[in-house]
Amino acid sequence: MIEFLQQLGKNTHTGFTKLGRGTFFLLQVISGILSVLPRPRLLLNQMYSVGVLSFLIISISGLFVGMVLGLQGYYILSDFGAEETLGVMVAASLVRELGPVVSALLFAGRAGSALTAEIGLMKATEQLSGMEMMAVDPIKRIISPRFLAGCLSMPLLAALFSAIGIIGGQLVGSGLLGVDEGAYWAQMQANLDFQDDIVNGVIKSIVFGFVTSWIALFEGYDAVPTSEGVSRATTRTVVNSAFSILGLDFILTTLMFGDN
Amino acid sequence: MQHTSTQDTFVGLFVASGIVGLFFLALQVSNLSSFTERDSYTITARFENSGGLKIKSPVSAAGVKIGRVSAISFDRKTYQSVVKLNIDAQYNTLPEDTTASIFTAGLLGEQYVNLEPGGSDEFLKEGGKIEITQSAIILEKAIGQFLFKSAEEKK
Numbered sequence: 001m002i003e004f005l006q007q008l009g010k011n012t013h014t015g016f017t018k019l020g021r022g023t024f025f026l027l028q029v030i031s032g033i034l035s036v037l038p039r040p041r042l043l044l045n046q047m048y049s050v051g052v053l054s055f056l057i058i059s060i061s062g063l064f065v066g067m068v069l070g071l072q073g074y075y076i077l078s079d080f081g082a083e084e085t086l087g088v089m090v091a092a093s094l095v096r097e098l099g100p101v102v103s104a105l106l107f108a109g110r111a112g113s114a115l116t117a118e119i120g121l122m123k124a125t126e127q128l129s130g131m132e133m134m135a136v137d138p139i140k141r142i143i144s145p146r147f148l149a150g151c152l153s154m155p156l157l158a159a160l161f162s163a164i165g166i167i168g169g170q171l172v173g174s175g176l177l178g179v180d181e182g183a184y185w186a187q188m189q190a191n192l193d194f195q196d197d198i199v200n201g202v203i204k205s206i207v208f209g210f211v212t213s214w215i216a217l218f219e220g221y222d223a224v225p226t227s228e229g230v231s232r233a234t235t236r237t238v239v240n241s242a243f244s245i246l247g248l249d250f251i252l253t254t255l256m257f258g259d260n
Numbered sequence: 261m262q263h264t265s266t267q268d269t270f271v272g273l274f275v276a277s278g279i280v281g282l283f284f285l286a287l288q289v290s291n292l293s294s295f296t297e298r299d300s301y302t303i304t305a306r307f308e309n310s311g312g313l314k315i316k317s318p319v320s321a322a323g324v325k326i327g328r329v330s331a332i333s334f335d336r337k338t339y340q341s342v343v344k345l346n347i348d349a350q351y352n353t354l355p356e357d358t359t360a361s362i363f364t365a366g367l368l369g370e371q372y373v374n375l376e377p378g379g380s381d382e383f384l385k386e387g388g389k390i391e392i393t394q395s396a397i398i399l400e401k402a403i404g405q406f407l408f409k410s411a412e413e414k415k
Contacts, residue, residue, distance in 0.1 A: 048267045052274045084370050095285060156278025163281040166288070182328060183370060186316035188288060198285050 022218045025139075029217065032137070032144035042145040050111045050146065051153030057110055058103050058157045059164050065098060066090060066165030070172035074179065083177075087184035088191040090169035091162075095192065095201045096257070099162030101249050104208035107154060108241035112216035115146055116237040119220025120230035128221075143221065147213045154209025155202050162201065200256040207248060212241045299349035301386040302330060305360040305373070310341035311396025312371045313362055319345050321375040326351045329373060345373060345390075355380040361394035371396060 036043055073089045119142065122128050128138040166188075174181040192198070216237045223233035310332055319327040327347035335342050347354070357378030364371050375390075384390070 044268060044271050047271045047274070051278075052270045055274055055277075081365075084365060091288065153274075153278075156275065156281070159281035159285055160278055163284045166285075180318060180325065182316050182318060185288070186314060187370060189316075190314055192288065194286060201285075202282070 021222065025218050025221060026214055028139050029143050029147050032140040033148055035140045036144050036148055043148055046145045046149035047153060050149045051156065054107055054110045054157060057106055058161050061102065061106055062161035062164035063168040065102060066094060066168030067172045069093060070169035074173060074177045083179050084183040085187050086173045086179050087188035091166050091188045091192055092197065094162045094165045095197050099165065100158045100201055100204040100208055101245060103158045103161040104154065104205065104212055104245045105242055107157060108212045108238055111150065112212050112237050112241050113234045115216040116220040116234045117230060119217060120223035120233050123223060124225040124230055143217050147217055150213030151209045155205045158205035204252050207252065208245050211244050211248060215241050215244065300327060300346045301349060303345050303347060303384050303388045303390060305343050305345060305390040305393050306340045307343060307362065307393050307395050308340060309395040309398060310343055311362055311398060313343065313396065317370060317372050319347065319373045319375065321377065352383060354384045356382040356384055357392065358384060358390055359392045360390045362396035
């Protein structure tokens with residue numbers, strides 16, 4: 001019993017310590033962003049590895065998610081003779097929820113885990129301390145560009161995901177199942193609002209990009225510098241990112257869409 | 261780095277496509293998107309009440325879609341709803357005494373304009389007017405009339 005309590009206290013203590021380190025790390029990274037701006041090359045390289053390389057998985061997943069939404073939505077809506085509103089259903093669920101959330105989950109799996117493994121290995125092979133020896137701040141040089149690239153890429157990826165998904169839904173809906181194409185778009189335009197739906201979706205994806213990049217970079221930076229430690233850190237990145245994305249999504253949804 | 265310039269191109273493409281995606285989403289909503297305009301001619305119909313008719317709602321005849329609603333406005337003098345209908349150019353043989361009515365597709369579905377051809381030998385042309393129209397059925401009105409009627413019968 002005593003041992004259990006001791007263990008509990010120890011875990012809580014390490015948990016809070018880690019959260020504190022993470023917050024401190026985040027502040028350092030954010031203050032390091034200013035020194036990225038004069039070196040856009042660093043940012044560009046990271047935009048490539050974080051954004052461009054995630055492009056394919058995001059667009060293909062978006063297409064299939066949209067197509068499945070079109071199919072399932074049609075089956076349910078046609079029971080009520082309301083298949084004309086398929087466009088609204090597909091677009092609203094993609095723009096408000098699925099676009100930001102699913103693309104953030106994919107982003108955490110595709111780019112977040114790669115970031116953690118990269119930083120963790122840099123730490124394990126003592127490249128980070130080597131940089132410090134040369135009076136190069138590894139946070140400014142390594143971490144901040146990756147963080148900024150993650151924050152910038154995520155909204156673009158989420159917008160692509162939603163856009164491709166809506167087109168996929170239209171392909172299935174009016175190409176395969178015979179929903180009127182004009183009704184698909186017209187109902188969508190009549191029922192979605194730029195401010196309420198699109199902008200809120202973009203805000204969500206910015207928040208998710210911020211959190212995912214933070215978690216991925218911190219787990220890598222904080223990893224135990226062994227091969228096992230790096231593999232554990234990578235797992236934690238994916239698990240913690242998924243939890244934070246879904247939890248934050250709930251909070252953001254209640255804040256954004258609670259009124260109507 | 262060796263592949264720098266190809267990398268630049270890819271990053272540029274990525275950012276551009278992301279922005280295109282954002283624009284696509286924005287235009288979806290703000291009704292600015294223009295569809296592939298096919299050859300068409302415009303006719304006008306005046307309704308006492310155009311109900312839930314929207315721009316881009318379908319126009320059909322005998323159940324076949326032959327055009328779209330292109331504009332809806334309110335006439336300040338006659339207090340009528342002026343609906344402009346864009347009809348595909350291939351359907352240019354609508355008689356002048358065609359009737360236009362507003363129907364609902366399905367119980368919850370959207371409203372559309374139904375055209376019923378008359379018997380005239382003259383055809384509607386660009387800028388033509390449909391004289392005989394039937395307004396949308398407003399559910400509240402219909403229920404109100406029904407209640408009123410059944411109350412009268414009880415007396």
